[in-house]
Amino acid sequence: MKYVDEFRDPEKAKVLIAKINALYEQIPQIAIRPLQLMEFCGGHTHTIFRYGIEPMLPDWIELIHGPGCPVCVLPMGRVDDCVALAERPDVIFTTFGDAMRVPGSKKSLLQAKAEGADIRMVYSPLDSLELARKNPDRQVIFFALGFETTMPSTALTVLQAKNEGLDNFSLFCNHITTVPTIKAILDSPDMKIDGFLAPGHVSMVVGEQPFHFVSDAYDKPIVITGFEPLDILQSIWMVLKQIAENRCEVENQYARIVPPAGNEPGLKAIEKVFEIREFFEWRGLGSIDHSGVKMRNEFARFDAEQKFSIPNLKIADPKSCQCGEVLKGVIRPWECKVFGGSCTPETPMGALMVSTEGACAAYYNFGNLPELLSKRDQQNKENTA
Amino acid sequence: MCLGIPGQIVKIIDSKQLLATVDVAGVKRPVNIACIVDDTHPAESCVGDWVLVHVGFAMSRIDEEEAQKTLELLSELGEVQQEIEAMKESQTLLDS
Ligand code: SF4
Numbered sequence: 001m002k003y004v005d006e007f008r009d010p011e012k013a014k015v016l017i018a019k020i021n022a023l024y025e026q027i028p029q030i031a032i033r034p035l036q037l038m039e040f041c042g043g044h045t046h047t048i049f050r051y052g053i054e055p056m057l058p059d060w061i062e063l064i065h066g067p068g069c070p071v072c073v074l075p076m077g078r079v080d081d082c083v084a085l086a087e088r089p090d091v092i093f094t095t096f097g098d099a100m101r102v103p104g105s106k107k108s109l110l111q112a113k114a115e116g117a118d119i120r121m122v123y124s125p126l127d128s129l130e131l132a133r134k135n136p137d138r139q140v141i142f143f144a145l146g147f148e149t150t151m152p153s154t155a156l157t158v159l160q161a162k163n164e165g166l167d168n169f170s171l172f173c174n175h176i177t178t179v180p181t182i183k184a185i186l187d188s189p190d191m192k193i194d195g196f197l198a199p200g201h202v203s204m205v206v207g208e209q210p211f212h213f214v215s216d217a218y219d220k221p222i223v224i225t226g227f228e229p230l231d232i233l234q235s236i237w238m239v240l241k242q243i244a245e246n247r248c249e250v251e252n253q254y255a256r257i258v259p260p261a262g263n264e265p266g267l268k269a270i271e272k273v274f275e276i277r278e279f280f281e282w283r284g285l286g287s288i289d290h291s292g293v294k295m296r297n298e299f300a301r302f303d304a305e306q307k308f309s310i311p312n313l314k315i316a317d318p319k320s321c322q323c324g325e326v327l328k329g330v331i332r333p334w335e336c337k338v339f340g341g342s343c344t345p346e347t348p349m350g351a352l353m354v355s356t357e358g359a360c361a362a363y364y365n366f367g368n369l370p371e372l373l374s375k376r377d378q379q380n381k382e383n384t385a
Numbered sequence: 386m387c388l389g390i391p392g393q394i395v396k397i398i399d400s401k402q403l404l405a406t407v408d409v410a411g412v413k414r415p416v417n418i419a420c421i422v423d424d425t426h427p428a429e430s431c432v433g434d435w436v437l438v439h440v441g442f443a444m445s446r447i448d449e450e451e452a453q454k455t456l457e458l459l460s461e462l463g464e465v466q467q468e469i470e471a472m473k474e475s476q477t478l479l480d481s
Contacts (some may be wrong), residue, residue: 008457043388050462070387096440097471123468123475124441126417129481149387153442156419160402201387204437204445227388228458257437257445266420266444354462358388 006212007169007229014231021058023237026244030060034194037061037239038338040182041199041341042069042357043227047363061236064329065359066185067285068180069177071098071145072358074353076315078174079104084311085141085172086117095143097121102351105315109175125157125171132169145174145292145384149201151293152266155273158242158295158302172304173295176280178202179210180291184305186218193220195239195328197225200254205270207262213232215248217296226254273299276296281314283351323350325357328368333360336371336378389439390459390468391452393415400428410456410465412472418443444458 007013010113012267024030045065049056067073079102086093086109093109100110100121113119120137122128125142134138154171161169178199178257185191203224213379214222221242225235235253242249252258273295280292304310317323321343322336333339333352343349345361354360356365360385363372392409394416397457405428407416421436421443422428435452436443459465 008454041387047458051431069386096473097467117431121471121477122478123406123471125412126415126441127475127479134479140430147442149389150440152420152444153440156417199387201389201439201444228454257447263420265423269419294405343461381480 009230011058011232012230013341014257016230017056017236019235020233020240022062023039023240023244024058027240027277031127033192034060034062035194035240035243036064036329037195037197037236038064038066038193039197039225039232040066040068040178041197041202042072042355043201044197044199045069045227045359045362046357047227047229047232048256049366051368053136053232054120055235061240065362066195067282067327068147068178068357069352069357071102071252071355072323073084073100073176073282073285074145074351075281075319076103076105077281077311077313079108080106080315081310081312082109083107083112083117085308086119088111088156088308092140093117093119093143094122094131094140095119096117096145098124098355099143099145099347103348106149109199125154129161129166129169132166133164135326136168136169140169142171142241143167143174144171145176147176148205149199149272151175151274152205152263155269158273158299159269161302162299167289167301170302170304170307171295173293174283175274175293177276177291177293178206179213181282181288182289184285184291185232185328186214186220187336188328189224193329194223195243196237197235198217198222198250200224200231200257202227203252203254203258203262205263206264207259208252208258211250214384215250221248222250224250224252224254224258224316226257226295246319250311258309272296283317284327301312318349320348322354325350333363334367335376336360339376340373341368387439388459388462388464389437389444390465391435391455392429392438394418394434394443397428397432403480405426405431405443407443407471408416409438410469410479412469414441414472414476416441417445418458421446462477
């Protein structure tokens with residue numbers, strides 16, 4: 001256990017791992033197959049890899065890394081739309097830095113910038129708004145992405161723009177929602193998830209209530225989880241304990257940040273500005289009903305999609321790319337044919353390699369690369385033999 | 386973006402627009418505090434409070450110990466450096 005010592009509190013970690021191991025006897029279904037627990041959120045994935053949590057766990061627990069990394073699930077067609085908007089001569093296109101390197105069908109935003117498009121990396125939508133104030137003769141577009149965690153920020157920014165009558169500011173809205181996505185995962189026939197770690201900061205905004213369907217309608221335990229390595233170990237134990245005791249509930253491990261009712265002003269702002277889309281396209285997962293939001297009609301003049309024309313094409317991922325199977329937990333990242341070969345963090349083919357929160361980048365950066373690759377080749381040999 | 390970063394509110398810039406100056410690991414920047422104020426916590430009372438900041442918006446009030454622990458975690462994940470750099474870059478952009 002080479003990582004345990006890096007924990008700020010290795011003693012507590014050891015106690016939690018012992019408690020997890022002690023539940024073995026009480027969960028009879030383990031005899032049939034390992035339990036699959038999904039951490040939905042890319043932030044959790046990052047912690048799990050950084051602190052080597054997987055190797056600490058007994059082999060009857062498998063962690064499935066969910067699709068909760070907004071940059072990673074951005075479909076190619078949407079990147080193309082960004083590029084098209086950014087290449088308009090009247091536009092200053094603003095975005096978080098994370099999105100710059102996500103491959104589009106022809107180019108990424110980074111390449112478009114190198115070719116002369118006016119693309120600027122901002123820290124906050126507030127900075128984008130400030131650029132709009134300073135450049136009244138240009139159209140400033142903010143590329144809004146992220147789950148419910150970042151929705152209050154863009155909603156409040158749009159409300160501010162409306163208050164000020166800043167007509168040269170708009171959002172290209174690509175926000176996605178957590179709950180329909182967890183539902184799609186639960187409905188997917190090739191999935192056998194036994195329990196969930198729910199995203200801590202999404203829950204900080206939406207509260208506990210939206211997750212009740214997981215325990216009520218699907219009979220799966222779900223625990224809202226913080227981002228410390230100890231939080232994650234504790235939540236894993238809480239999920240297992242529910243399974244051992246035949247309970248299915250929404251439990252809140254991260255109560256120090258997550259109020260049961262969520263963030264009221266944030267939810268109000270979201271409600272004012274956004275409405276649910278009929279469906280939204282995800283990289284690798286395809287189209288998921290109600291999994292995104294768009295801007296309400298009364299905010300049309302702040303909606304880049306309505307204000308400018310965008311190509312809005314559906315572009316299939318490259319054939320060799322297996323992001324979808326990885327996102328659904330059907331294969332492990334290192335089992336993808338191009339992992340570590342033509343797909344690396346420097347030259348990503350799929351978005352899971354782009355962000356540090358993507359499962360492929362996590363394995364690439366923190367895993368034992370030679371070991372993983374030889375394991376894959378071994379498996380391939382066995383499969384073809 | 387999703388993990389956010391803790392900071393301490395040092396000044397209220399505009400109590401109507403709910404803008405405050407927040408010190409994030411030594412970098413000061415304007416942060417919107419609409420999500421953490423209510424009748425029991427008006428803007429004026431927020432100076433000195435520790436908050437979790439997501440892309441320029443204070444999303445949650447936290448205690449100082451939690452703030453320090455989170456900063457440690459984020460710096461081990463390499464996120465503090467990233468966020469600070471993004472803030473600085475954004476600021477240069479606006480100053481130019
Ligand atoms: S290795 Fe690359 S192409 Fe394969 S699943 Fe990961 S990100 Fe996608």
